[in-house]
Amino acid sequence: MHFLELLPSLFTSCLSLLRVEDAVEFSLGGLQPLLASIGRDATAYDRFFSLPIFIKKNWVNLAFGIRVGLCLVGAALLILEVRMRRLGMPVAERWKRRIAIGMSLLAFGIYFDFSNPKARYGEYYHRHEFYHYYLGAKYNEELGYTRLYDCTLVAEIDNGRRASVAKREFRDLNVNLIRKVKDTYILTEPERCRDRFTPERWEDFRKDVDWFYRSSRGSYWERMQQDHGYNPPPVWTMTGKLFANIAPAGKVFFKILASIDVLLQAGMVSLLFWAFGWRVGMVATIFWGCNAAANFYWTGGAFLRMDWMFMLVASVALARKRYFFWAGFALMWSALLRVFPAALFGGWAAMVAMYTLREIFSRHKNSANEPRGFLSYIHPHHRRLIAGSFIAIATLVPASMLTTGGVHPYKEFVEHIAVHKHTPLTNHMGLPTILSHTWDGRMRFTRNNNLDDAFQEWKAGRNENKAKYKVLQYGIFGIFFLWIAWALRRTHLLWVAPALSLPLVMCLTDLTCYYYSMYIIAGVLVAVRRPIGAALLATGAASVILLGKSIGYASTNISGFYYVDDNFAAQSYLFLLFSALMLWSYSRPLSWAALRAWWQRAPEPRKKS
Numbered sequence: 203m204h205f206l207e208l209l210p211s212l213f214t215s216c217l218s219l220l221r222v223e224d225a226v227e228f229s230l231g232g233l234q235p236l237l238a239s240i241g242r243d244a245t246a247y248d249r250f251f252s253l254p255i256f257i258k259k260n261w262v263n264l265a266f267g268i269r270v271g272l273c274l275v276g277a278a279l280l281i282l283e284v285r286m287r288r289l290g291m292p293v294a295e296r297w298k299r300r301i302a303i304g305m306s307l308l309a310f311g312i313y314f315d316f317s318n319p320k321a322r323y324g325e326y327y328h329r330h331e332f333y334h335y336y337l338g339a340k341y342n343e344e345l346g347y348t349r350l351y352d353c354t355l356v357a358e359i360d361n362g363r364r365a366s367v368a369k370r371e372f373r374d375l376n377v378n379l380i381r382k383v384k385d386t387y388i389l390t391e392p393e394r395c396r397d398r399f400t401p402e403r404w405e406d407f408r409k410d411v412d413w414f415y416r417s418s419r420g421s422y423w424e425r426m427q428q429d430h431g432y433n434p435p436p437v438w439t440m441t442g443k444l445f446a447n448i449a450p451a452g453k454v455f456f457k458i459l460a461s462i463d464v465l466l467q468a469g470m471v472s473l474l475f476w477a478f479g480w481r482v483g484m485v486a487t488i489f490w491g492c493n494a495a496a497n498f499y500w501t502g503g504a505f506l507r508m509d510w511m512f513m514l515v516a517s518v519a520l521a522r523k524r525y526f527f528w529a530g531f532a533l534m535w536s537a538l539l540r541v542f543p544a545a546l547f548g549g550w551a552a553m554v555a556m557y558t559l560r561e562i563f564s565r566h567k568n569s570a571n572e573p574r575g576f577l578s579y580i581h582p583h584h585r586r587l588i589a590g591s592f593i594a595i596a597t598l599v600p601a602s603m604l605t606t607g608g609v610h611p612y613k614e615f616v617e618h619i620a621v622h623k624h625t626p627l628t629n630h631m632g633l634p635t636i637l638s639h640t641w642d643g644r645m646r647f648t649r650n651n652n653l654d655d656a657f658q659e660w661k662a663g664r665n666e667n668k669a670k671y672k673v674l675q676y677g678i679f680g681i682f683f684l685w686i687a688w689a690l691r692r693t694h695l696l697w698v699a700p701a702l703s704l705p706l707v708m709c710l711t712d713l714t715c716y717y718y719s720m721y722i723i724a725g726v727l728v729a730v731r732r733p734i735g736a737a738l739l740a741t742g743a744a745s746v747i748l749l750g751k752s753i754g755y756a757s758t759n760i761s762g763f764y765y766v767d768d769n770f771a772a773q774s775y776l777f778l779l780f781s782a783l784m785l786w787s788y789s790r791p792l793s794w795a796a797l798r799a800w801w802q803r804a805p806e807p808r809k810k811s
Contacts, residue, residue: 251319258320265321266746268312269492273743276305276488277736280481284732302484309491310471313498322498327456329418330426331504336451336459337414338432339442341407343607344398347618348375351427353395355388357404357411360396364389371654372427375618378625380428380655406450413451433622436611437538440602442506459505466508470515470722477519477697478729485735486725493742494749495631495773496719510539511719514546514700518723521697526583530590533700538598541619542713543720545706547591549699552687554584560801583696623712626664628657628766630712631774633675638667639771646765660767679709682785689789692806701727702788705781708774715770718777724784731787741780748772 254260279301286293315321338350345353351372358367367383374381387394396404415423434442445462449455471490475483490496501507513536521529530550537544561579577585603609626638628645642648643663649656668675682705689702701723707713721738728735749769790796795807 256318256320261315261318261321265312265315266750268308269494269746270743272305272309272312272488273492273739273746276485277739277743280485280728280732280735280739299480302480306471306475306484306487309488310468311491313467313491314502315498322502325453325457326503327453327460328501328503329414329456330422330429331501331507332451332456332459333414333418333426334429334432335434335442335505335507336446336456337407337410338434339439340410340446341399341403342432342439342443342611344403344407345432346611346614347432348614349395349398350432351375352386352388353398353407354411354427355383356392356395357408358415359389359392360408361412361415363415370424370427373429373431375431376621378430378621379658382654410451417453430622430625430627431618433618435538435541435615436602436606437535437598438506438509438540439611440598440605441509443605445506456505460503462506463501463504463508466512470508470512473515473519474722474725477522478726481735482726482728485728485738486722489725489738489742490719490722492746493718493721494745495715495770495777496717500629500714500716510536510543511722513539514543514720514723518697518700518726521587521700522726524583526586526696527590527593529696530587531594532590534591534594535598538594540717542707542711542717545710546700546703546720548683548706549686549690549701549703550584550587550696552683553690553693553696553699554580554588556687556691557581557584560803564803583694587696624665626661626668626712627714629715629770631715631718631770631777632707632712633678633709633774633778634668634712635771635774636778637671637675638664639767639774640667643667644765645767675709679706682706682709682781685785685789689785695730697726698730698788702785705778705785708778708781715773718773721777721780724780727784727788734784734787737780737783737787741776744776745773748776 255264283293283298317326334350337354338345341353351374355367355370355372358364368389370383371380372383373379374386383389399407414426418426445459471483471487474486513532517529517533517536520526520532533543533546537547558579558581565579580588603612626635640663643660645657645660648660648663650659653659655661686699686702686706690699704721704724707720721741724738725735728738790806793807799805799807
């Protein structure tokens with residue numbers, strides 16, 4: 203099964219969910235039979251993608267133009283729509299909806315390079331990703347968070363490749379540094395891995411490792427053991443283990459597992475159209491499909507890597523539809539899957555705190571002697587939100603303990619992340635990256651190939667700078683939090699808060715670049731502030747231009763940045779700038795008069811013209 207075979211039914215299902223009456227008439231009526239026939243006929247498929255335009259050196263430039271073009275055209279259309287309405291020449295809603303759906307489908311397709319096998323990889327599954335997440339979940343009790351690479355190498359010895367293993371290097375996940383195999387216990391005490399397995403489980407693990415070796419042999423396979431291990435929390439492991447134990451490693455099985463993410467991605471786009479309409483759906487889908495920071499290169503074709511994102515989008519969509527309990531449940535589920543979405547509760551926390559405090563002071567002032575329970579001061583919608591969040595913890599955490607081995611995986615996860623947190627990566631993004639990236643400390647000057655880990659000096663410099671600027675980092679976080687609270691002080695729209703809280707994630711964490719797909723939820727703000735949509739799409743276009751050649755987005759290095767750490771430091775500045783523009787556009791000017799009016803529940807003061 204190739205990804206292209208999924209497109210006809212996938213797009214049709216999405217459009218039917220959106221109740222688009224003229225969907226078939228619009229474009230898929232002619233496209234669906236073509237895609238279906240290509241999916242069935244391998245020869246036709248090969249002939250189609252043998253056209254010169256699909257050769258990688260030609261395709262990357264075309265795709266670059268499509269991505270930048272979609273973002274800029276989408277931004278221009280948002281501005282033009284407002285201008286035409288002000289001139290008394292509004293465009294018919296039917297045409298606007300058709301254009302929005304068409305551009306959304308293009309953006310969805312370009313994320314996958316329209317399934318061009320010459321642009322990424324021909325088989326729709328990511329072996330590197332599956333090696334970590336499939337094996338890490340399936341054998342979580344034996345491998346934990348630190349033994350994936352060790353036990354892989356021991357399994358290779360048992361598979362008859364001892365001489366090859368003895369010459370290799372791998373990452374010791376206990377300290378997150380590259381080490382030579384001959385300097386570790388792997389050759390001398392292999393039983394330290396084997397003894398953690400039953401004989402049957404070790405045989406299964408050995409066979410699964412052998413499949414990965416035979417499908418990924420060479421330097422690609424050896425580099426897999428130099429990545430940064432298996433890192434998801436136990437709640438993800440619970441679901442991943444359920445799917446991974448269905449069958450042994452294999453091409454067909456992995457294609458089926460990889461299709462889950464495609465369904466989740468189609469589902470999140472459908473949720474946006476369902477809850478917010480075509481305008482928000484278009485802006486969010488174009489940004490997600492075209493931005494370079496979180497493109498297909500990193501986690502496309504992977505195993506259940508989009509579940510956190512689906513839950514994040516579901517939380518704002520459900521809040522918009524006033525399902526507040528399930529909105530809280532979904533955002534907490536997202537946080538339990540990837541931890542960092544917990545920062546997006548910041549906006550909701552500010553809304554709940556401001557409303558509750560004002561109610562307490564107001565009621566005590568007007569009826570000082572009337573006894574009341576504390577819950578009566580909390581808005582009913584806030585109570586449902588809080589209840590959903592706590593129920594998610596109360597159900598998902600115990601369930602994960604039952605399926606992954608009790609409390610121990612949580613303890614090991616915390617210890618592992620503590621080590622992982624102090625291991626800077628060249629594709630990290632966030633405020634800590636901005637503060638720790640210096641001219642002299644760049645990878646260009648500090649990479650030392652004479653060391654076992656060539657990036658050891660670069661990492662040490664990054665960590666030193668992070669510690670140096672820790673107070674500044676938290677100070678900027680405090681400013682953003684107060685700014686978000688100010689922006690939310692007069693709104694009752696709970697779905698706005700997670701989107702406005704995105705800067706908090708940037709301030710608190712150094713995330714690998716692909717997690718910046720979270721900015722898809724900034725698109726929902728278009729429903730209340732149209733200019734934010736234009737700024738978000740311009741950010742998506744700028745991200746593509748900045749990365750350029752570094753990850754196959756263009757055949758020339760347009761941005762001038764060559765080294766990866768420079769590229770993603772620039773991306774961090776770009777997204778921080780958008781975060782500030784987003785808050786500036788949404789919030790009203792700060793003044794004591796406005797603050798006093800809000801506290802007294804008086805109308806907002808207006809400047810005299």
